[in-house]
Amino acid sequence: MSSRLGSRTFLTSTSASGACAPTQLRNASQKATMAPMGLGRAQRLGALLVKSSAWRAGSVGVARACYSTEAATATTVGQDDGTALTVEDMMPVDNIRNIAIIAHVDHGKTSLVDKLLTQSGETLGATRVMDSNTLERERGITILSKVTSVVYQTTGAKTVKINIVDASEGPMTQTKFVLNKALSQGLRPLVVINKVDRPTSRVDEVDGMLLDLFGSLGASDEQMDYPLIYASAKEGWAVRSMDDARDNMRPLLDLIVDHVPAPKVNREETFKMLVTQIDSNPYLGKCFLGKIAAGTLKIGDKMQALDREGKQTESGRVTKIFVRRGLEMIPVTEAGAGDIVTVTGVANATVNSTLCDLSVTEPLPSSAIDPPTIAMKFAVNDSPYAGDEGKNLTSNMIRDRLMREAETNVALQVIESETKESFEVRGRGELQLGVLIETMRREGFELSVSPPRVVYKEEKGQRLEPIEEVTIDVGTQYTGTIIEKLSKRKAELKSFDENGDKTRLVFECPTRGLLGYTAEFKNDTSGDGTLNHTFLGYEIFKGGLDRTRKGALVATGTSGSATSYALNLIEPRGKLFIRPGDKVYSGMVIGESARSGDLEVNPTRAKQVTNIRTVAKDENIVLRPPVEMSLESMISYLAGDEVLEVTQSSLRIRKRELDSNKRRANLRAGRE
Numbered sequence: 016m017s018s019r020l021g022s023r024t025f026l027t028s029t030s031a032s033g034a035c036a037p038t039q040l041r042n043a044s045q046k047a048t049m050a051p052m053g054l055g056r057a058q059r060l061g062a063l064l065v066k067s068s069a070w071r072a073g074s075v076g077v078a079r080a081c082y083s084t085e086a087a088t089a090t091t092v093g094q095d096d097g098t099a100l101t102v103e104d105m106m107p108v109d110n111i112r113n114i115a116i117i118a119h120v121d122h123g124k125t126s127l128v129d130k131l132l133t134q135s136g137e138t139l140g141a142t143r144v145m146d147s148n149t150l151e152r153e154r155g156i157t158i159l160s161k162v163t164s165v166v167y168q169t170t171g172a173k174t175v176k177i178n179i180v181d182a183s184e185g186p187m188t189q190t191k192f193v194l195n196k197a198l199s200q201g202l203r204p205l206v207v208i209n210k211v212d213r214p215t216s217r218v219d220e221v222d223g224m225l226l227d228l229f230g231s232l233g234a235s236d237e238q239m240d241y242p243l244i245y246a247s248a249k250e251g252w253a254v255r256s257m258d259d260a261r262d263n264m265r266p267l268l269d270l271i272v273d274h275v276p277a278p279k280v281n282r283e284e285t286f287k288m289l290v291t292q293i294d295s296n297p298y299l300g301k302c303f304l305g306k307i308a309a310g311t312l313k314i315g316d317k318m319q320a321l322d323r324e325g326k327q328t329e330s331g332r333v334t335k336i337f338v339r340r341g342l343e344m345i346p347v348t349e350a351g352a353g354d355i356v357t358v359t360g361v362a363n364a365t366v367n368s369t370l371c372d373l374s375v376t377e378p379l380p381s382s383a384i385d386p387p388t389i390a391m392k393f394a395v396n397d398s399p400y401a402g403d404e405g406k407n408l409t410s411n412m413i414r415d416r417l418m419r420e421a422e423t424n425v426a427l428q429v430i431e432s433e434t435k436e437s438f439e440v441r442g443r444g445e446l447q448l449g450v451l452i453e454t455m456r457r458e459g460f461e462l463s464v465s466p467p468r469v470v471y472k473e474e475k476g477q478r479l480e481p482i483e484e485v486t487i488d489v490g491t492q493y494t495g496t497i498i499e500k501l502s503k504r505k506a507e508l509k510s511f512d513e514n515g516d517k518t519r520l521v522f523e524c525p526t527r528g529l530l531g532y533t534a535e536f537k538n539d540t541s542g543d544g545t546l547n548h549t550f551l552g553y554e555i556f557k558g559g560l561d562r563t564r565k566g567a568l569v570a571t572g573t574s575g576s577a578t579s580y581a582l583n584l585i586e587p588r589g590k591l592f593i594r595p596g597d598k599v600y601s602g603m604v605i606g607e608s609a610r611s612g613d614l615e616v617n618p619t620r621a622k623q624v625t626n627i628r629t630v631a632k633d634e635n636i637v638l639r640p641p642v643e644m645s646l647e648s649m650i651s652y653l654a655g656d657e658v659l660e661v662t663q664s665s666l667r668i669r670k671r672e673l674d675s676n677k678r679r680a681n682l683r684a685g686r687e
Contacts, residue, residue, distance in 0.1 A: 106166075108282065108353045112275045113306065114205070117193045126248035127209065132165065133251065134264040162292070162304060162355065163339040167268050195232050196382060204229075204241045205274050207267065211257070212247040218257065242274050278306070280352035286310035286318065287371045289379040290364055293423040294357070299335055301422065303364055304357045308379055310372065311351040312336060312358070319371060320364035321378040329363040330373065366425040387428055387441035388481040388526050388550060391448055391650075392465035393417065394437035396660055398669060399574050399600040404662040405461035410436050413462055416455060427451070441470055443550070445530070449647040452661055461662045465671075466653035469527040472553055479553040483529060484509075485522040487536075489544035494518050496539045504528030505557040524548070525557055531564065531651040534644070564654060565589075567668075568606035570599045571675055572617040577605070579636045581620040588614060591641045592668070602673030604657060607642070615675060656681075 116127065197204070208221055222243065229239050244267055246253035253267035254260070292304040312318075312333060319330040337344050337357040350356045364370060369378040395401075395410050402408055407416070417429045417438055428441040442448045445467055452464060472479040485506065487497060491513060497520060498508060506524035529548060536546050568589050579595040591606040599605060599618050608614045644652065649659055649666055656678070660667040672678045 106354075108280060108351075109277045111278055111353045112271055113278060113353075113355065114271060114275055115197065117197060127207070127246065128163075130248055130251045130264050131268065132163075134167075134268065162357075164355070165340075167272070169269060169272050194228070198229075198232050198234050198238055200382070201235075203238060203274070203276075204234075205270060206241050206243050207246050207253070208243065209246050209248055211245045212250055218245065242270055244270055278353040280307070281309055282311055282351040282353075284309040284352070285372045285375055286312050286316070287369060287375060287379055288312070288356075288358070289381055290366055290368045290370060293364075293366060293425065295419065295423050296359075299359045301362050301364070302335075302337075302357045302359050303361075303368075303370060304355070305370070306355045307350060307352045309352050311349060312356070313349045317373050318360060319373050319375070320361050321369040321371060321375070322365075323367055323378055323381060323383075325376060325378050328368065329361045331361045333358060333360045335359040384425055385443065385550065386470070387426065387443055388470055389444055389448065389467045390439050390441045390470050391467050392437050392439050394463050394465075394658075396461040396463050396662070398463070398603075398660050398667070398673075400598060400660075400662075401461060404664045405456075406459040406663075408461050413455075413460065414438060416458070416460065420451060424451075445647055445650055449650055452650075453646055456661050456663055459663055461660075463658045463660050463669075464650070465658050466655060467530055467650060469525070469530075471556070474553075478556040480556050481526040482551045482554045483524055483526050483548040484551050485520075485524050485529065485546065485548045487520040487522070487544060487546050489518060489520070489540050491516055491518045493540045493544065494520065497536070497544075500532070500535065500539065501528070503561055504532065505560065523551065526550075528560060531653075533651050534648050564607075564652070566608035566611050566613040567604045567654070567657070567670075568608050569613050569615050569670060569675075570603045570605050570618050571601050571615040572619055574598075574600040575619040577618040578621050579638065580622045581616075581618045582638055583636045584620070585616045585618060586638060588616065591638070592644070593618065594641055595638070598665075600669075600673070601675070602670045602678075604668040604670065 194204075206225060208218060210216060211218055226239070229241075244253055244255055245257055246264075246267060247261070250261070251264060252261040253264050255266055255270070259266070286307070287309045288303075288305045288307045290303045290305045294302040294304065296302055314333050314336060316333045317330065318333055320328045322328055335358070336347050336350050338347055338350065338354065339345070344357070347356075358370060361370070366384065367381040369375070369381075371378075393413060395408065395413065396405075407413070414431070414435070417440060421427050421429045426443045426447065430439040430441070432438065440448060440451070442451070448467065452462075455462065469480055485501070489497060494511075501522055501524060502508075504524060505528050506522040508520065508522055510519070510521035512519045533546065536544065568585065568591070575598070577593050577595055577597050577599050582591060582593070582595060585591065585606070589606050589608040589610075593599065593605045605616070605618050646661075646666060649668060653659060653668065656671050657668055658671050660669055670678060672681060
């Protein structure tokens, strides 16, 4: 939903399925309860046991996470004499709450978590602390899921540990998609309407839209009876009623404690944990995150990994256990059911694998990972400027990097070609693959990537293609153009709702019909519109699409720098992508032609210098600013016979075949 409608954030309990990872909050009184690090080992252990006893008694003065820095230090010092905290010293299961935050891009998920951390006493030192990735900070969106936890002291003097997930579906931005998965698990939602402080917010209308959304997703009567809270994550307050005092985030935290049930787990059973996220550490190897569903786990325990069918993929011993507290990752020696932890000790597990005791034979239930819908080919950069701007150039380097990514990014599939020179990378959308490409170029890789193509399925002799639900919020004056353009891309209009000068259009469109449409949409709406889409399923192939992109201005001649003189002569033929002085080569796309066919031009042509003098001065050349495109825009723009050259400092669109004579021969033969 567009932020102008008021932002919807769903805090969904994960106690039933354990399918989410945590976020930690810390109470302000924690610092006062810390045992001084200068004390002796016995004194520190004594302080820990006092805090543990007070914790179980619900003491107001204790707001410490079940795993503290002092605990980690104490167990390191005395690990040989059995002084580590035991299962009885952990946070009681009844005092644990697991929630996941589900919301659309720019609806304030990260800002909300910032305020929850601050409310619990955490000193952040910056905003959007959960967006630790450089790309996330640059783009202002959450790409990777983050985990942490907080200990919160309720108004009734009850100490509760709250585990939170902050935006676990970065590349899949549509609220409806993720919410549908949560509801299908039987989870109970808690709805936060964020950004109600804005003058354009429409709280009552958004409330009605929420009911329609839950009804369309088949929510049960219990799920439809959700509590509602209003918030401004930016200003740091939440209220149960719009007339309440707007002081802090305590009403939201209290509602989480009251509404979300404690995990239904038993620490006396055999150890089981479902893997929900994978990370890679250069010193520890693969790290597996998940919620312990039953039993307890200690360092040194034997465990095995079971796939979804119950087949053992590996066995080993637990080498490390970590929990999150605020912004820190804390090592512990033991964890119990209800805790969300990171575990090391095996290497061949994956998301939806069950880590468990050797005696377990049945895996924990899990949801299947949705198949990839988009594929791109990654290959070695073979342009004339190959090797000038990067350090990781060979196919082996590219292969190793892609395989490492596939280990932790389970929505990604990497398929090697027979020649081992190129790799087909499949993912859930252009954003996911674009993030991977941008990350690799920043690591010093040079490569060429093909335009995205759709991954089809064959079923009962019929060709099936992925279908997306497209939601567009745009000014009413642009609706005719949008409907016309998407109809040509085999889209079907399902909903048309006007609201003042704005209109919401809902289409069902083949995924291939959306490839390359984002840039066209921005041009058609003058940037005044939002487009979001989510995967619906597979349907019978809807037929071919008409070519929608104009031809390209293709450089010819020798490699070199573009000149103002040449670009001034080329500019009337179309839109330029380059500036004077940019490096070009034969076969490189330097602009878009005003006509449908490709046009070869010479951007390195220089003005002839003679000894003939003229009275008139040379005219001052003034060029229009070139069209600037982001990485994702370039990927969308690529035609079937083009590739994108990616280096650490440059992005260049080029023809797959650089030789113009061979391109013409391929065109006559009907080949790309």
